[in-house]
Amino acid sequence: MPPLQLTGQVLDVRRAGMYTVLSLTAPGLAERTRPGHFLNIGIGGEESALLLRRAFAIYQVQSRGVYGGSVDIVIGPHGKGTKWLVDRRRHDNLSIVGPLGRPFTLPKNPANCILVGGGYGTAPLFMLADQLRERGCRVDVIAGAATEEKLFGTLEIKRAASTLTVTTDDGSMGTRGRVTDVLEDVIERSAADVIYACGPMGMLSAVAAIAAARGVYVQTSVEEAMACGIGVCMTCVLPVIGEDGITRMVRSCVDGPVFRGDQVRWADVGTIPADALGAPTGGQ
Amino acid sequence: MSRALITSGPLDPTASLPAVDMSTSIGSFETPAPVFTASGCAAAGKELDQFFDITLLGGVVTKSVMMAARSGRATPRMAETPSGMLNSIGLQGPGIDAFIEHDVAWLRQRGARIVVSIAGGSVDEYAKLASKLRPVEGISAIEVNISCPNVEDRGHVFACDPTAASNVIQAVRRNSDIKTPIIAKLSPDVTDIVSIASAVERAGADALAVINTTLGMVIDLDTLRPALGGITGGLSGPAIRPIAVRCVWQIHQALPHLPILGMGGIRNGEDALQFILAGASAVSVGTVTFHDPSAPLRVQQELEVALAERGFATLREAIGYGHRGPDLPELTEEDE
Numbered sequence: 001m002p003p004l005q006l007t008g009q010v011l012d013v014r015r016a017g018m019y020t021v022l023s024l025t026a027p028g029l030a031e032r033t034r035p036g037h038f039l040n041i042g043i044g045g046e047e048s049a050l051l052l053r054r055a056f057a058i059y060q061v062q063s064r065g066v067y068g069g070s071v072d073i074v075i076g077p078h079g080k081g082t083k084w085l086v087d088r089r090r091h092d093n094l095s096i097v098g099p100l101g102r103p104f105t106l107p108k109n110p111a112n113c114i115l116v117g118g119g120y121g122t123a124p125l126f127m128l129a130d131q132l133r134e135r136g137c138r139v140d141v142i143a144g145a146a147t148e149e150k151l152f153g154t155l156e157i158k159r160a161a162s163t164l165t166v167t168t169d170d171g172s173m174g175t176r177g178r179v180t181d182v183l184e185d186v187i188e189r190s191a192a193d194v195i196y197a198c199g200p201m202g203m204l205s206a207v208a209a210i211a212a213a214r215g216v217y218v219q220t221s222v223e224e225a226m227a228c229g230i231g232v233c234m235t236c237v238l239p240v241i242g243e244d245g246i247t248r249m250v251r252s253c254v255d256g257p258v259f260r261g262d263q264v265r266w267a268d269v270g271t272i273p274a275d276a277l278g279a280p281t282g283g284q
Numbered sequence: 285m286s287r288a289l290i291t292s293g294p295l296d297p298t299a300s301l302p303a304v305d306m307s308t309s310i311g312s313f314e315t316p317a318p319v320f321t322a323s324g325c326a327a328a329g330k331e332l333d334q335f336f337d338i339t340l341l342g343g344v345v346t347k348s349v350m351m352a353a354r355s356g357r358a359t360p361r362m363a364e365t366p367s368g369m370l371n372s373i374g375l376q377g378p379g380i381d382a383f384i385e386h387d388v389a390w391l392r393q394r395g396a397r398i399v400v401s402i403a404g405g406s407v408d409e410y411a412k413l414a415s416k417l418r419p420v421e422g423i424s425a426i427e428v429n430i431s432c433p434n435v436e437d438r439g440h441v442f443a444c445d446p447t448a449a450s451n452v453i454q455a456v457r458r459n460s461d462i463k464t465p466i467i468a469k470l471s472p473d474v475t476d477i478v479s480i481a482s483a484v485e486r487a488g489a490d491a492l493a494v495i496n497t498t499l500g501m502v503i504d505l506d507t508l509r510p511a512l513g514g515i516t517g518g519l520s521g522p523a524i525r526p527i528a529v530r531c532v533w534q535i536h537q538a539l540p541h542l543p544i545l546g547m548g549g550i551r552n553g554e555d556a557l558q559f560i561l562a563g564a565s566a567v568s569v570g571t572v573t574f575h576d577p578s579a580p581l582r583v584q585q586e587l588e589v590a591l592a593e594r595g596f597a598t599l600r601e602a603i604g605y606g607h608r609g610p611d612l613p614e615l616t617e618e619d620e
Binding site: 002003005042048049050051052053095097224225227228230231232233234235236237238248249254269270271272276277278279280 | 324325326327331332334335347352353354355356357358359360361362364366367368369371373376377379513521522571572573574575576577578
């Protein structure tokens with residue numbers, strides 16, 4: 001189904017640790033949304049000097065209710081655009097385009113799944129956990145961040161998971177260290193078939209490496225700077241190996257944001273690998 | 285393709301105003317509508333067709349295509365700037381053969397009017413691109429991107445030199461069907477844009493696209509290095525609109541017979557009208573599409589309203605109106 005372009009009204013703006021959860025009316029969005037989809041929001045109104053829409057993973061959707069459908073997103077403290085967004089108040093209108101991108105692929109048969117979230121990269125994993133459990137999958141969650149306050153939704157996600165393992169770099173909550181320090185144990189303990197990961201690129205790269213070494217199928221939702229979010233600007237590209245073995249610079253907005261972890265050339269992100277299709281040749 | 289449900293935006297703003305004849309022409313290319321996409325801001329139309337009916341536009345100007353597949357530049361490719369953005373995409377694309385086979389075929393089947401934008405690293409490459417397009421059905425015009433500042437080799441900015449620009453246009457003209465209008469896209473990064481416009485007209489350009497992005501740069505204060513992988517990038521968006529209107533004005537004043545496809549930061553119908561009054565026969569909506577994916581059609585609808593509100597019955601009578609003396613069309617009282 002094609003994405004919607006609609007005006008959503010702010011229903012609620014609430015703090016969640018260092019994050020902000022924004023709820024918006026979004027009739028029709030829930031029916032089209034699958035876990036891993038994202039949406040983008042226009043910043044600053046019609047005459048805004050900030051032209052580029054901001055992209056957010058879809059955290060929750062409600063298809064019914066008094067508002068005829070709504071959506072929740074999680075906003076991290078970043079630049080001017082997101083500052084403007086978290087300053088919105090109930091009844092303010094926002095321009096929404098979504099759902100966008102390729103979502104996570106769910107296993108056809110019950111499987112043992114590990115969900116790995118870094119920081120507020122956990123946001124799209126709640127819906128995913130629910131849908132996996134509905135299919136009879138075992139769900140184990142690993143949530144990691146630099147500090148306790150940078151974790152998002154750990155209490156909530158615990159309800160949808162067989163086990164929750166928390167890591168923080170400073171040891172302020174859970175195991176001191178990175179998600180990858182506990183991943184192998186969780187793979188072992190849960191006899192994992194599939195890993196789903198969302199978070200910073202460094203984390204995704206490390207998760208993909210462990211999954212490859214252990215022979216576990218892995219899907220990663222990447223984080224790349226985008227301008228349009230709909231596939232026309234060619235800003236958000238990264239090197240991905242296709243089914244034909246050829247590396248292409250593909251758009252994370254429409255070809256992703258979910259990619260198979262073994263197909264992303266993690267070490268080459270931010271570069272044009274010399275063997276990528278159409279890479280500059282000597283002298284060009 | 286099924287279309288996005290758009291539940292906001294100006295739905296029928298023309299309800300109480302007289303209809304305006306929006307038809308126009310770019311050389312021998314006659315079109316019922318004056319708003320186009322801008323090259324590099326619409327891919328090849330398919331993605332935007334999810335948001336609005338692309339066949340209602342004047343035409344779709346496709347992303348500049350080169351002979352070979354091209355990966356473009358390393359990321360970061362984009363930096364947001366006040367009322368605009370910088371990009372250094374580096375002309376990523378599939379190459380002309382795949383482009384004709386897939387993208388042109390899709391647009392033709394969809395029924396869109398097609399303007400193919402070509403870019404080359406040498407006069408010979410432009411000539412070859414024109415030859416490739418010559419037998420292809422359904423191409424309304426060719427836009428020649430001689431002004432992209434993003435190509436790998438900075439020595440190849442043809443648009444900044446009248447002779448180099450002329451050589452490219454001449455090569456494209458010679459290798460194209462005589463019935464296909466050639467639109468030369470000019471860079472604003474020149475001392476005298478009128479001299480470039482005159483030169484490419486003499487070389488066989490039927491029309492001009494004015495303007496391409498202007499070269500800019502941002503330094504990232506976290507890394508203390510250039511924000512873009514390509515170091516410099518093309519600045520676009522409303523920030524450059526006054527530069528674009530000025531360029532259209534100067535060229536139309538000097539060469540009033542030469543059709544201009546005006547572009548640069550058009551955000552709404554009134555912005556588009558400025559370009560028409562300055563002398564553009566049609567306009568392209570580019571970067572603002574990233575802000576509002578239905579912007580091209582919205583701008584076209586708003587332009588019709590903006591013309592009707594000012595008493596114009598046809599778009600054509602507004603082209604270059606800003607140059608023609610002190611008399612204004614009759615205004616209604618509330619406009620005064």
